[in-house]
Structure formats: structure tokens, C-alpha cells
Amino acid sequence: MKIHYIKEPRCMKCGKPVETMEQEYCQDCAKQKHIFDQGRGLWIQKQPVSRGIYQFKFHNKRYYASVFAEEMMKRYEEWIYRxxxxxxxxxxxxxxxxxxxxxxxxxxxxxxxxxxxxxPVNENAVFRIRNTKPQKILNPMERSRNLKGAFGVKKTWEVKNKVLLIDDIYTTGSTMDRVAKVLKKAGTQKVYFLTISIGQGL
Structure with a gap:
């Protein structure tokens, strides 16, 4: 089955689909002020994308990573360099x-x-301080509370002005915001993100 990219128009902040070109932000971003600066997802979180992510994470399909990265570059190369x-x-x-x-x-x-x-990629810049409940089982308010104090930045990290966060799924932005918060506290100026898929709100 062919998987289609998210088509325009989309939210200027997180990249979720919006109804009209005149609508700058999705309902989630219109309701809350995010700490990250901007982000994009390749596909909507629905079949067959959700099944592919599940296979990737829980059935050891590690080679999917190269496919997802290639699609990110194909779709967002100009955005990344810009x-x-x-x-x-x-x-x-x-x-x-x-x-x-x-x-x-x-x-x-x-x-x-x-x-x-x-x-360059840096897997040691940010670390998770404590374990958290799976975000998918929580409502937006619980998601934010769940991640409070969950991340830290290594003191030895050489601060970069503009960084790109990578994750598998974006839904409400709680995870990206929490990581963006600790990075900006450390001195980072701009925090962007890319994900495999993006939810349509809760």
C-alpha cells in the first residue's frame, strides 16, 4: 500500500494538517504555546504507518530506520538546511x-x-532521568505531568544554537516541549523536530 505524505495546508508550528490555507495553527497549537520552535512529521499516524512503527519498535525491524531517514531527507532536506x-x-x-x-x-x-x-548526531546530549508511563495512555494534561523532570542535559555537552530532535511519533508535543525546555535552559536558541508520524490531536 502506498503511503502518502501529509499534504498542505498544515500547521505552521507542528506540521499537523489544517482545514484551510488561512488557518495558521492546528487546534492543539492554537490552545497552547510550545517551547520548541517548529517541527514536521512524514505521515499521519494511521494504518499502514502505525503498523510499520510498531514493527520497527517491538519486532526488531531495525532496518526500517534507514527507510524512514531516507524519506525524511527526501521530504525535508531543504527545510533541514534552511x-x-x-x-x-x-x-x-x-x-x-x-x-x-x-x-x-x-x-x-x-x-x-x-x-x-x-x-553530526549526539546521543549523549540529552538523557532521561526517570522512567515514565507510556504517553499514549494519558490525556494531554497527564502527558505534561508525566514528563515533568524527566529529561536532563549533560553538563559536558557543547551547546549548539540550533538542534533537531528525532522521535517516532508526535501527538501533543509534550515530549518535544520538555526536551526543548532543558536544551534552551542550557543555552540552545532554536529547537526543531522531525518524526515518522504525527497525530491529529486528542
Whole structure:
């Protein structure tokens, strides 16, 4: 089955589809002020995309990472370079969760994207301080509370002005906001993101 990219018009902030060209922001972004600066997702979070992500994360289909990274470059190469990204940072998993899964899916994509773009990836810039509940089972308010104090920035990290976060799914932006907050506190000026898929709101 052919998977189509998200078509315009889209939210100027997170990239979710919007109804008209005159509508600058989706309902989620219109309601809340995000800490990240801008982001994009390749596809809408529905079949067959959701099944592909599930296979990637839970059935050890690690080679999917190169496919996703190639699609990101195909779709967003101009956007990446226009934003003058200095470093690619994957959203970290909690250590116990990563040991159980065997890998961090965001890191695999980030490494492949780094090879294709020539932009360095740093898997040690941001770390997860504590384990959290799966975001998919929580409402927007619970998502934000769930991630409070969940991330930190390594003191040894050489601060970059413009960074690109990589994750598998964007829904409400809680994860991106929490990571953007600690990065900006450390001195980063602009935080962007790319994901495989993007939800349509809750």
C-alpha cells in the first residue's frame, strides 16, 4: 500500500494538517504555546504507518530506520538546511526500557539521518532521568505531568544554537516541549523536530 505524505495546508508550528490555507495553527497549537520552535512529521499516524512503527519498535525491524531517514531527507532536506541545524539529537529512552528493547528507535533514525545529511548526531546530549508511563495512555494534561523532570542535559555537552530532535511519533508535543525546555535552559536558541508520524490531536 502506498503511503502518502501529509499534504498542505498544515500547521505552521507542528506540521499537523489544517482545514484551510488561512488557518495558521492546528487546534492543539492554537490552545497552547510550545517551547520548541517548529517541527514536521512524514505521515499521519494511521494504518499502514502505525503498523510499520510498531514493527520497527517491538519486532526488531531495525532496518526500517534507514527507510524512514531516507524519506525524511527526501521530504525535508531543504527545510533541514534552511534552518541551519548544527546537531541531531534523538529523544532518549530510559535505560531500563532501552535494555529491554535492545535499541532506541529514535537513535537509529538519527544516525541514518546524520549519514545522509552530514549533520553530526549526539546521543549523549540529552538523557532521561526517570522512567515514565507510556504517553499514549494519558490525556494531554497527564502527558505534561508525566514528563515533568524527566529529561536532563549533560553538563559536558557543547551547546549548539540550533538542534533537531528525532522521535517516532508526535501527538501533543509534550515530549518535544520538555526536551526543548532543558536544551534552551542550557543555552540552545532554536529547537526543531522531525518524526515518522504525527497525530491529529486528542
Amino acid at each position: 534552518n541551519e541545524i548544527e546537531e541531531i539529537i534523538p529523544i532518549p529512552l530510559y535505560k531500563a526500557k532501552q535494555r529491554k528493547r535492545g535499541f532506541n528507535q529514535a537513535l537509529l533514525i538519527a544516525k541514518e539521518l546524520s549519514i545522509l545529511s552530514g549533520i
